[in-house]
Amino acid sequence: MFKHAYSVATWLALCNLRSVGIPGLLSSWSFKCFQTKAAQIKGKFVKAGWEEENYEDGVKWKVLEHKGPYFAPPYEPLPDDVKFYYAGEPMKLSQATEEVATFYGKMLDHEYTTKEAFQKNFFHDWREVMTAEEHKKIKHLHKCDFSEIHKYFVDKNEARKALPKEEKQKLKKETEKIQEEFGYCILDGHQEKIGNFKTEPPGLFRGRGDHPKMGMLKKRIMPEDVIINCSKESKVPEPPAGHKWKEVRCDNTVTWLASWTENIQGSIKYIMLNPSSKLKGEKDWQKYEIARRLKDVVDKIRAQYRTDWKSREMKKRQRAVALYFIDKLALRAGNEKEEGETADTVGCCSLRVEHINLHSNLDGKENVVEFDFLGKDSIRYYNKVPVEREVFKNLRLFMENKDPADELFDRLTTTILNKHLQDLMDGLTAKVFRTYNASITLQQQLKELTSEDDNVAAKILSYNRANRAVALLCNHQRALPKTFEKSMQNLQTKISNKEEQLAEIKKELKKAKTNLKANKDEKSKKEVEKKKKLKERIEEQLMKLQVQATDKEENKQIALGTSKLNYLDPRITVAWCKKYGVPIEKVYNKTQRDKFAWAIAMADEDFEF
DNA sequence: TCTCGGACTTGTACCTAGCACT
C-alpha cells in the first residue's frame, strides 16, 4: 500500500532530519542544524538523532505535548467619551452589543460595509446579542452612527505606530514570549514549531467574492469550545483559569493539536504544525512522489481518455473530457457545494453550461472553447483554448437541450472521477495533475530558459519566468498592486539615472584613454583601469535594474507564491540552483528554506522530477 | 450510493517590520 511506503526512518535517512541524540534533551529540527549536518556529510544521508520509529498503520506520532491554543484577549470596553449614536442620540450600549458594534465600526472604510448582504447579516446577528431594551430601540442600521468608534480605532492604531522605540521593543518582546510559550510543541521527543497557535478572534465574517454569509458574527472561541489532542502520558495543557476544555482526547492518527467548530459554516478549525515540521515535510515529499509516479503513466492515461472521447457511454465521455481539461488546463476537481451556503464558484466537474462558449472559428483558430467562470476564492478564470475536434463535438453534445444553469458534466462527480483515477494509478486524484503539470512545466521551462553563461541576476529572471509560466497555468492571479504604477515609475527613473551615469563614465573613460595615449605614464594607466572598472560596475547595476523592471512588469498581475509553495517540487529548484551556481537564498527566503529543508538536503544537481 | 463530517492542502488579502531611499 502506497500510503505506508515511506517509513519515517526512510525519510529521515534520506533527508537527515534529525536532532542531536542526547536523550532527554530537546532540540528543534531547524534549518541551521540541517545545513551544517548536510554539509558535513555531503550527499550521503545518514540517519541519526531521531529514533527509528515504528509507526503502525495511520499512526502519526507517539508522544505529543503542547500548551493548547493561545486565546484572543478579552474585550476591552470603549472609553466613556467614545459614543455610539442611534438616530442622532448618544446611546450607551451593553458590553456585548458594544463589542459587536466595534467589529463593524472598525471596518467602516472597507468596501464590505457598503454591501447589502454584509449589512443585513451583520445587523441580524448584532440584534441577537442585544439586550431586550436595545433590541427594541435599534431597528435600522442606517440610523446607527459608528463614526466615533471608527475614529477611536484609527487613532489608536496610529498611536501605536507612533510609539517610542522602547515601547515597541517591549511589545515585541511580549509577542515573542507568547510565541515561545505557545508556539512550540514536543512531538516524539523533538520540539516542533506550531503553525497557528492562536484561536481566531471574534469578528465579522469576511467571505470572498459574493458570499451569502458575509457580515455574520464570528463568535469568540472559549476553552469550552476547544478539543485538545495530545498523548496520554504527556501533561494535558492547562485551560485558562476558571475554564475547562470541551474535551481532551488522544488520537494519534491525526496531526492536529487542538480544534473547534466555527459558527459560520459549522466547519472545524484546527491548530496544526508549521510547514517546517517533520510531519508536514514528509507529507509534502509524498505528494511530489505521487506526482512523479504520474509521470510514468501519464502517456497511457492520455491515450486512454482520448479513446474514451468516442465511448458509447455518455458518462465515460464526460469523464474523459473533464479529465482532459484537468490535465491540459490544470483545472481543479470542482466538488459540489451547498447552494446558498457559499459563494457561487466552480471547478471542472461543477462547470455549468453558462461557463463555456463554443466557437468553431475564433481569431483564425478552430474549435475554440471560451471559459469564463469564478473558481476558488472567486478568482475569475478566463481562457480561450483551441481543443481537439472530438472534445469540441462532445462539448456541443453535452450542452444540447440544457439551460445555461445546468451542469455541463451532468453524469460526473469528483467522486466518480477520482475513483476512476485511483484505478489508473495508486494514489492518483484530480489534484495530482495540477501538481504534476506545474512541476514538469517548471523543469521544462528552466531547461529552456537558463543559459550557463548568464550572470546570477539573469538566471534568476529565468527562474521567475519559469515560475511565472506555472502560475499562469494554474491561474494564480493577484490584484494589480495599488502602488504598481508609482513604483514602476520610480524604477524607470532609476534606470534613466543609471543610463546617464553610464554615458558620463563612458565619456570619462574615453578621455582617460586619450590621456594615456598622450602621456603614457603610470598615473594615466591607473586612471584608465579605474574608469574601466567603474564602467563595468555601472553596467552591471544597470542591467540588474533593467532585469528588475522586466520582472516587475511581467509579474504585475501574477502571484508566484502559491505555486512556489504548493505545486513546484522544491527539489527541481534545489537542483537548478546547484547546477547553475545560484545561491539558494536568492530563490527561497528563510521560511521557504525551512519548509523545503528536506529537499535542500536531498536533491543533487542532477535531480530529475 | 448518497450524504456528511473530518482532516488536511491550497489560496488570497491584509498587515507590518525592516529596508532603501531622501
Added chain:
DNA sequence: AGTGCTAGGTACAAGTCCGAGA
C-alpha cells in the same frame, strides 16, 4: 531621522478528498 515601499509573514477562507454510516 523620517518616509515610503515592499517582501514576507500571518490570518483565515475555501478548496480537495476520504471514509463512516444510513
